[in-house]
Structures are given as C-alpha cells and as structure tokens.
Amino acid sequence: MINVERLSFTYPGGKQPAVRNITLSVNDGEIVGFLGPSGSGKSTLQKILIGVLKNYEGSVQIMGQESKKSGAAFNESLGVAFEIPNFYQRFTAEENLKFFLSFYKNKGMPVVSLLTQLGLGDCGSKRVSEFSKGMKMRLNICRAFLHNPDIVFLDEPTAGLDPVNVKKVVDFILRQKKTGKTIIITTHNMHVAQAVCDRVGFIVDGELKLVNTPEALVEKHSDKAVKVEYTSGTIRCVKRFPLQGIGENSHFREILTGGNIVRLETEEKTLEDIFIEVTGRELE
C-alpha cells in the first residue's frame, strides 16, 4: 500500500533535513503510528506521504503511484485530518461535511452515523463557531473518513481530548480498521498508539529509529520482573525478582509462604519507557 525508500526532505532555507533517509513499507489494512517528540518530523513525513510536500529525495509510492506525481484520483483514495481543524465557522457541522463531500466522486459515508460514532450525534445542526476545540477535533476525524477513502492520515487525532472522547476516537479507528482501511497516525500519546497500532515507528530528529509491533517492543525491552509488596511486622516492603527461575528463588518462596503479600504483579515497560530507552529522548 505504501512503500517509502531512502526518503529525505529539507524545507527551503532549512539547515538540516526535517526527514532523513526513511525506508518503510505499510501493508494494506494496517494501522501504523509515528511517535516522536515535537519537531521530530512526524507531520513533515505525513505531508510528503499525502503529496503536499513534493520536493523530496528518494521514493514514496502510495498504491503504486509516486506521491509527488499524484493527481486528482489519488486524493479520492486519501483521507486526511490535519492537526489544526479548518471548517467554515458559520456552517453547521452537517453543512460543512456535506460541502467537503461534494469535492469527491465517492458517495461517502452517512454523515449522521459518522457524527454519532464520534459523539457528535446531537450537534449536526450546530454551527461550528459554537463547537469546542475537542468537538472540532472529532469533526475533523469525521471529515477524514467522510468520502470512504482507502488510506487515512490522522495527525494527532486525540490531542486535547478528554479520556472519554479519546476512547470514542480509539473505538472509531478500530471499527474503521475492520473495514480494511489503512491508517497512518502521528501521536505523542503512547496509550493511543498501543491501543490502535499494528506497528509503531519511533521518529527522532527526522530519522525513523525503529518500527515494530507494540507487543514485540514490550517483549524485547522488558526485563520481566515480578514486583512483590508485602508486610513484615508493621513495615511495608517492596521487592523485585527476575521472572526467570522465580520458582527456585528461595527469598521469593519465603515471602510467598509467609502469607503477608499485599500485591504481586509482573512489571512491563510501557511504550513510553521503551521510547526513552531506545532514543534517549522524552516524548513531550
């Protein structure tokens, strides 16, 4: 679906490339998330993939077409939600969506169903000027999927949303995945990445440091320890034991048979821990 080879891009007048030497392929129906700190090149990469930035080096094939040579038919297959939503403020939500749909040949998805799935079912006839930031973000996601595209690019789709609405967006994306869409997401939010992405790519200083499934990353980078909290007299103690060979660990067995365990859990690293470990950088 997407094949990127040795992609580099420098903004006019830029001293360094915003994106450097990226090679990546994305399969049909896959959700891939790009994670990285602010200014790492995530949005630039997306803009190249959707054909907005054309003056790149290397090759970017989307559905067999070189992105920089893409024409109108290409846009028909692509849905995009930029980080900052852009709507006609005096139009209602439904009027905006119907207007944007009129640019496409595709018949599109039912507007009311889209709005409802993103928690905006009651707001279709409300003017966008009366929408909160979070409502505009969700309307922006409706807009990206509106014409039923094959590939959808979402730039920070959950930025600024409260946990209830983050869940609505996550559930919506997972429902769309079931229909076979290929979805590319940029995010700072590791929980969202872990919930929706088949694979995640870590981007730092324009470079793609690694791409893998969240499960494989956690598996590879976790030390696999068991944390035991227990009481010894009036004192609360915490001990960590390597998972491997734990059954033969006499100290662990002693605590276990002592009967004073308060909590017992395996410790796994989060994607955020792994990002910091691999890249030496914080996400925010």
Ligand SMILES: Nc1ncnc2c1ncn2[C@@H]1O[C@H](COP(=O)(O)OP(=O)(O)OP(=O)(O)O)[C@@H](O)[C@H]1O
């Ligand atoms: N239009 C532009 N002109 C010149 N430089 C730009 C432009 N847009 C971005 N850059 C630079 O390119 C680099 C990558 O920016 P980009 O917007 O791709 O990062 P990002 O990872 O998407 O950041 P954020 O998470 O804050 O959106 C940064 O150094 C940024 O300053």
